[in-house]
Amino acid sequence: MAAPGGQNDLRRATLRDYVHDVLQVITTLPQPPVVIAHSLGTLVAQRLLQRYPARAGVLMTPIPAGGIPGTVVQGMRRKPVDFTKAVLGATLRFSADDLFSDLPPEVARGYVSRIGRESPWAQYAMLRPERLGPLLCPVLVVGAEDDRLVAAADVERCARALGTQPLWVPGGHDVMLDGSWPDVLDTILDWVDATCPPGPPLSGARELPPLEVTVE
Amino acid sequence: MIDRPGCVAVIGAGPHGLSALKALLQVGIPADGFDRADDLGGNWNFGGPTSRVYESTHLISSKPFTQFPDFPMPDSYPDYPSHRQVKAYFDAYAAHFGLRERITFNTSVVRVEAVDQRWDVTIERDGRQQTLRYDGVVVANGHNWFPKMPTYPGLDDFGGEILHSADYKGADQLRDRRVLVVGAGNTGCDIAVEAAQNATATYHSTRRGYYYNPKFVFGKPSDQIADQLLAMRIPLPLRRAAFGATLRTTMGKFEKFGLQKPDHAFFETHPIVNQQLVYYVGHGDITPKPDVDHFDADGAVFSDGSRADVDLVVFATGYLAVFPFLTDPDALDAAGGRPRLALQMASPKYPTLWLSGLIQPDSGQWTIAHWQGMAIAAFLRLQRDDPAAAARLHGHINAHRQQRFTGGAHYKESTRHFYEIAHQDYLQALQDFLGEVAA
């Protein structure tokens, strides 16, 4: 992966660079997409969606913008060495166990081996509480029942801050890859169908059809 | 008559019209756009009826401070994109948000009249008219296209060609002629440079001395450096000193080139960004001149008594804001041709009449266009949902409508600075206003 935001060095990339890169992709799309984000990506998505009117946003195993006290306490207890290193700037190391609850071990290990490095600044952003403006689209917050990384209390906190309730689905932290991913996908798609009415992307355009003038 | 219930008419499909249209639709207010041209982009629709860019135009302000914050320009664009890239950018923006379908092209708005708390908007196409009824009107007709033509003694006797920069499209118009360019706005300076490259002789008459800023300093677009100083909260006098020192060390004193010495402090006139002008003056390809005193058959005589014989005079003397379709003279309180509007946007009389684009920032414009659109849309939604609260807020902002957003500087009094704003002050005011609407 190229480092975000045109930075030559991943270690210098900030969350802002990640947001920039997502917007660069979005602006090539024919219309506003549904933004689906996972874990650290949900922090990028929350920053993005307070600025950009997507069709909708889905935040899976989210990081609340207000900080992750529950997750840090839980992590320090489970993996004190790795979490301490991460605080010092190393990429947080994951084992198959951290991410999956329902996969054959070799499949899980295969996924884990493909995880890349993370920018320390982006990791720090999870620890630093920030106030966000209201998001410009409907959001769905999805929590994973067997998540061993993001604490359930933090998922709840994230949903509350966004004025909604989490929807709990089976699986570990990487819900989009874990054994029950097809069910998770169906759940999300059902919500998207119910939330995003057909027609033009911006709601005002759905209220009244475009003007047809015949000047006689 | 066609009734458009709950709907807002947006006049103009330049960047300000587009962003207002988008903001309204985004907050759930139906809106219809109109443009007299056959395509969107306004000033940047090269060759369009009110486009005032020329073949070589590139942005004067750099990309990050010019773009819409929710739709950045592609990374593949340079720091200062060309007018063609800008047009493609607006096309992509309109397509992405479904705006084109909402705009009626080839259609002029000729009359806007308040009737029973609503608006009768009369449009014209091919000489035929139609009236539509709206809940609100956003005027985004642009203030950079209606030529401001100066008068001089003897101008009628001048035997050569007279052109306003509004009709300047490219260097072919200058080739192999002796040219006098009048006016030192960014357009005047650009044309003087192109004359230096193409004409047989170039004279550049300016009213006063200016600061000719480079497009790049320290390897970065200069407006980005300026904003870094702002972000560090460096006070105005220090920023002035820093800019003065940078200009002196890179270019030296402008007087040394035979240019007039600036008669004002930095930030008191709209910034001119042109790295080439001084270069061509230094090469003798541009002869700086003071004000024109009068014309005669062969050319111009200047206030210092010198003269220049020329074939072509280009008046780059700026543009005026015009609102010929507004029937109520009190709608804008525009005594002396200068509307006095709260936030440079709100009609003092009608809470459902707003202007977007009546600004001339010391920075890029479309970031501000975005926030103007958001502010107008938020207010019109409040107007729809809670008219009493909207009336209170409208009264409140009107009480402060003499306020200007100068960043602490005192602008030189001229039509050129009617709409001048310091972007940092103005964006803060819009943010405060959005907060008040939400409260």
Ligand SMILES: Cc1cc2nc3c(=O)[nH]c(=O)nc-3n(C[C@H](O)[C@H](O)[C@H](O)COP(=O)(O)OP(=O)(O)OC[C@H]3O[C@@H](n4cnc5c(N)ncnc54)[C@H](O)[C@@H]3O)c2cc1C
């Ligand atoms: C040479 C030049 C260089 C510039 N460089 C920069 C730069 O680098 N950065 C920057 O930020 N700004 C720059 N500007 C300023 C430029 O004016 C703004 O960027 C911007 O185009 C203003 O947008 P607008 O939508 O307000 O007006 P416009 O772009 O002028 O659009 C107004 C639209 O309204 C339509 N219209 C007007 N009256 C009617 C009517 N009665 N009925 C129907 N339609 C109507 C017109 O057809 C037009 O399409 C430059 C301007 C010029 C001339």
